[in-house]
Amino acid sequence: MxxxxxxxxxxxxxxxxxxxxxxxxxxxxxPEQPGDTPSPKLVELINGAIAREIAAMDPALRPGLLPQAGEQARRWLQEISQVVARCRYGPGNNAKSNLLEYDIVLASGEQITGVYSGQRCYYPVAKPLVMRVQFQGGQVREVTTDGRERERPVDASLGEIQQFAERVLRADWKRNPARYFRPAKSSDDVAREWDMRKP
Structure with missing residues (x-):
């Protein structure tokens, strides 16, 4: 037929x-999906890491930041509904392009996907923290994983946790730089500086 x-x-x-x-x-x-096992210790550790990142948003420590940068960061956190930390590809892929990324979902429904963490997922060395982080009122309320964080010492996860806090906060630096930084000098301002500079 x-x-x-x-x-x-x-x-x-x-x-x-x-x-x-x-x-x-x-x-x-x-992409590997986060598990559904709650991790109260990760809630505590991530909230601590976020608090440290905000405390470091001090113009004396980071010139160029506005004095209200920390307060703006707290407002940004209140906009977040959840963040999913996931690898671009799954555990069977050890290519350099298998990056650990964050997908941020705002309460408004807006999604900011593929925020690069600064780390690649190389499973033969260590399983990356693939997790779902739920926010409420600017604080981490719940974190779920497949329990992999308990396979290694707490200290081994602290760098990745601090990295998560830094990158999630800095995602808004890129979106809304005027909230955090002084405006860049105009070409006229620079020319005036040269004209008025004394030897």
């Missing part, structure tokens, strides 16, 4: 889609 060319085309598409899904699963191209 002969099949129509249209039916043959649909069969080929279905076969290609199945093959792509199979290859994706085998090569770890699908």
């Amino acid at each position: 002969l099949r129509s060319p249209m039916l043959n085309g649909k069969v080929h598409i279905m076969i290609l889609a199945s093959l792509a899904a199979y290859l994706s699963a085998c090569t770890g191209r699908t």
Whole structure:
């Protein structure tokens, strides 16, 4: 029995889609999803890391920041509903492009996806903290994982936790720099400085 060319085309598409899904699963191209096990200790540690990052937003320590930068950071946290820390690809992928990224969801429904953490996911060395971090009123309310954080000492996770706090806060620096930094000097301001500078 002969099949129509249209039916043959649909069969080929279905076969290609199945093959792509199979290859994706085998090569770890699908992002790993956070588990659903609550981690109260991670809640405590992340809130502490965020508090340290905000305390360091002091113009005396970081020239260029406005005095109200810390307060602006607290307002930013109140806008956040959740952050998912995930690898771009799954645990079967050890390519350099398998980056640890953060997807930020705001209470407004806006999503900021693929915020780079500064770290790549290299599973043979250590499982990255893939987690769902729920916020409420500017504080971390709940963190869920698959329990992997308990497979290594707490100290081994502290750098990744501090990195999470820093990158989530700085995501708003890029979106709204005027909230945190003095305006850049205009070319006229720079020219005046040169004209008025005494030797």
